Amino acid sequence: MKVSNKEADERLLVEAAQKDPARFTVLYEANFERVYAFVARRVNHRADAEDITAEVFQHALENLPKFEWRGVPFVAWLYRIAANQVMNRWDANSRESGNSSSTEPSVDFDEAEIERTERLSKLFRHVADLPADQRRVIEMRFAEEKSIREIAAKLGKTTGAIKQLQFRAVQALRERMHGKVGKSLGGRNA
Amino acid sequence: MRKQTPAEKLDKLIGQLQQPGKKTLAPENSGSGEAIELARLAGELRVLPRPEFKTRLRANLERRATMATAAKAVPETQTKITPYLSVKGALAAIEFYKKAFGATEGLRFMQPDGRVGHAEISIGEAKFMLADEFPEIGFRSPQSLGGSSINIHLNVPDVDVLGRQAVAAGAKVVRPVADQFYGERSGHFADPFGYTWVISTQKEALSTEEMHRRAAELNAQQAQADVDDAKSSPTEKLRHLMPYVIISRADKWLEFVKDAFGAEEIFRAKSPDGKSIMHAEVKIGHSIIEVGDTNDQNPPMPTAMSLRVDDVDAIYRKGLEAGATSLQAPSNPPYGGRGASLRDPNGNHWYIFKSEPGSDVFHGFGTVTPYLHPVRAGRLIEFLQRAFGAEETYRAESPDGVVHHAQVRIGDSVIGMGDAHGIYQQMPSTLHFYVRDVDSVYQQALRAGAKSIRPPENQPYGERNAGVQDAFGNHWWIATPLGSQS
Numbered sequence: 152m153k154v155s156n157k158e159a160d161e162r163l164l165v166e167a168a169q170k171d172p173a174r175f176t177v178l179y180e181a182n183f184e185r186v187y188a189f190v191a192r193r194v195n196h197r198a199d200a201e202d203i204t205a206e207v208f209q210h211a212l213e214n215l216p217k218f219e220w221r222g223v224p225f226v227a228w229l230y231r232i233a234a235n236q237v238m239n240r241w242d243a244n245s246r247e248s249g250n251s252s253s254t255e256p257s258v259d260f261d262e263a264e265i266e267r268t269e270r271l272s273k274l275f276r277h278v279a280d281l282p283a284d285q286r287r288v289i290e291m292r293f294a295e296e297k298s299i300r301e302i303a304a305k306l307g308k309t310t311g312a313i314k315q316l317q318f319r320a321v322q323a324l325r326e327r328m329h330g331k332v333g334k335s336l337g338g339r340n341a
Numbered sequence: 342m343r344k345q346t347p348a349e350k351l352d353k354l355i356g357q358l359q360q361p362g363k364k365t366l367a368p369e370n371s372g373s374g375e376a377i378e379l380a381r382l383a384g385e386l387r388v389l390p391r392p393e394f395k396t397r398l399r400a401n402l403e404r405r406a407t408m409a410t411a412a413k414a415v416p417e418t419q420t421k422i423t424p425y426l427s428v429k430g431a432l433a434a435i436e437f438y439k440k441a442f443g444a445t446e447g448l449r450f451m452q453p454d455g456r457v458g459h460a461e462i463s464i465g466e467a468k469f470m471l472a473d474e475f476p477e478i479g480f481r482s483p484q485s486l487g488g489s490s491i492n493i494h495l496n497v498p499d500v501d502v503l504g505r506q507a508v509a510a511g512a513k514v515v516r517p518v519a520d521q522f523y524g525e526r527s528g529h530f531a532d533p534f535g536y537t538w539v540i541s542t543q544k545e546a547l548s549t550e551e552m553h554r555r556a557a558e559l560n561a562q563q564a565q566a567d568v569d570d571a572k573s574s575p576t577e578k579l580r581h582l583m584p585y586v587i588i589s590r591a592d593k594w595l596e597f598v599k600d601a602f603g604a605e606e607i608f609r610a611k612s613p614d615g616k617s618i619m620h621a622e623v624k625i626g627h628s629i630i631e632v633g634d635t636n637d638q639n640p641p642m643p644t645a646m647s648l649r650v651d652d653v654d655a656i657y658r659k660g661l662e663a664g665a666t667s668l669q670a671p672s673n674p675p676y677g678g679r680g681a682s683l684r685d686p687n688g689n690h691w692y693i694f695k696s697e698p699g700s701d702v703f704h705g706f707g708t709v710t711p712y713l714h715p716v717r718a719g720r721l722i723e724f725l726q727r728a729f730g731a732e733e734t735y736r737a738e739s740p741d742g743v744v745h746h747a748q749v750r751i752g753d754s755v756i757g758m759g760d761a762h763g764i765y766q767q768m769p770s771t772l773h774f775y776v777r778d779v780d781s782v783y784q785q786a787l788r789a790g791a792k793s794i795r796p797p798e799n800q801p802y803g804e805r806n807a808g809v810q811d812a813f814g815n816h817w818w819i820a821t822p823l824g825s826q827s
Contacts, residue, residue: 172405172407173403176403176406179399183390184390187390187395188388191388197391201394204394205398212405278389279392289389290389293389314352318348318352318379321386322379324382324386
């Protein structure tokens with residue numbers, strides 16, 4: 152079977168990081184959005200998503216020497232760790248609150264699930280590629296959960312201008328998600 | 342009313358989405374149309390990661406990676422000890438260690454019966470393991486054994502903070518946090534599961550020599566406290582005139598007195614090269630014997646000592662078994678009681694005795710009492726009276742003037758002596774005792790005819806001392822703990 156270039160590249164990255172943990176950041180940069188998307192879809196609070204994402208990468212860094220290449224993408228291993236951490240967190244939370252009524256999070260990941268996760272991580276990456284003023288508005292509005300008024304004050308613009316930037320940013324994101332604008336994405340995520 | 346622009350319409354929908362608990366758009370907003378499609382995308386953006394979080398996590402991983410590289414440099418085959426605790430109620434214990442010590446749980450295996458079969462816990466960099474007790478395989482907890490003989494020493498950045506945290510979580514203070522002479526600040530805490538944790542923070546990095554020096558200082562302070570104690574209490578106390586045995590292979594001798602007489606080693610300071618013993622102290626009953634290896638300045642001075650025991654024959658046998666040779670087998674001497682004599686492997690004499698009840702002989706003797714063999718005991722007694730204010734308390738003399746046995750009291754201590762004769766020839770000894778004012782006693786001893794070995798000077802181990810030699814070659818080291826002169 153012909154090994155795809157992408158797989159071979161990833162394998163080299165993993166092996167480099169196994170030899171030199173300082174190289175792990177390359178794997179981190181390549182997979183951060185995917186892991187975050189996977190986790191965020193399964194927990195209710197941003198703080199939980201951040202904690203668990205941190206745990207996943209810390210665990211991965213610590214256990215990287217034990218990782219064996221079996222032809223499965225590296226991210227599948229990260230998803231497996233993430234699924235465990237999500238379950239642990241849910242266990243701990245339901246033990247702490249003494250109520251087990253909250254529904255157990257689904258950590259099954261079939262192809263459809265993985266596709267949805269990939270889609271979401273792609274959206275995160277597109278945000279990073281937006282023009283700077285649009286990007287800042289989207290980050291502040293969604294990631295930092297600020298109001299239009301707060302953003303306007305911070306950026307020294309009118310609320311109308313911020314709403315306009317937000318609108319144009321979301322439009323641009325929709326276009327990029329539909330592949331209407333290739334820009335730098337073709338090479339990275341195709 | 343002004344018509345809403347698409348940007349305003351989208352923002353209104355986003356506003357709806359951002360209400361807590363909102364997962365989908367209100368039904369009236371479902372359907373198609375650009376605004377709705379954009380709002381759906383915006384809905385997905387609600388979980389957008391904070392860029393600041395991504396940056397911070399990256400920095401955190403870089404730091405961990407650096408540490409991992411450093412850790413990797415240590416060979417993986419290094420010898421390591423990991424405590425494995427058996428506890429009754431392992432789940433509760435894990436929760437306790439998390440609360441008390443900020444521990445994290447790495448791994449846990451549960452048994453089908455609900456017991457924890459194995460768990461791995463980390464406190465900072467330190468790792469330990471624990472499991473529920475399994476009495477069926479002899480794996481018992483301190484609670485079923487009635488205590489644990491193992492203490493766990495836990496180094497932390499701030500013992501005061503962690504100590505308080507542990508107490509808040511339910512630990513009990515066994516010994517409060519305090520600065521220790523070896524450069525640590527530590528306290529002992531009992532957890533609810535029967536283990537004692539010595540929580541400690543390194544305050545100073547000390548050399549072994551410095552630790553020994555401080556230990557000696559502390560000992561001198563303790564000795565002074567004992568002196569004060571003895572003055573205030575009529576009950577039997579530590580004797581403050583101590584034989585100082587100078588011999589070769591002091592380490593072997595320490596083993597001998599432990600084996601033969603059940604001595605307890607209470608202090609040992611090695612020479613800077615670690616090869617010999619500079620100073621050590623053992624306790625037998627209520628008495629202390631000091632010992633040091635012989636060197637250029639200190640020629641060997643084996644010493645004769647009386648040893649008060651309950652069973653002369655048994656101790657004599659133990660002495661022989663431990664390597665001593667017999668000077669005199671157990672017998673009933675004419676002055677009553679029972680006695681026997683041994684010579685230990687380092688050349689010291691031991692006069693083992695049990696005194697006759699009500700007899701004046703050996704009255705005031707401690708468990709160990711130095712015993713001298715001067716050529717003329719009478720002359721030594723006179724010297725001791727003039728030099729140290731000694732008091733003669735007993736003398737058995739034959740008509741020809743030979744002193745068979747005499748006793749003098751110096752301060753709170755007694756020494757015995759008998760004229761040199763037969764196998765009991767002169768054994769010049771070193772004796773060490775505490776006085777209120779070393780300088781005046783030193784002058785007094787010189788006036789009584791002693792030769793100076795060393796005039797009074799302050800010692801780094803916390804005492805001011807001086808040495809004099811009497812006409813029979815005995816060395817007398819007089820000392821006053823520093824800071825106690827009146």
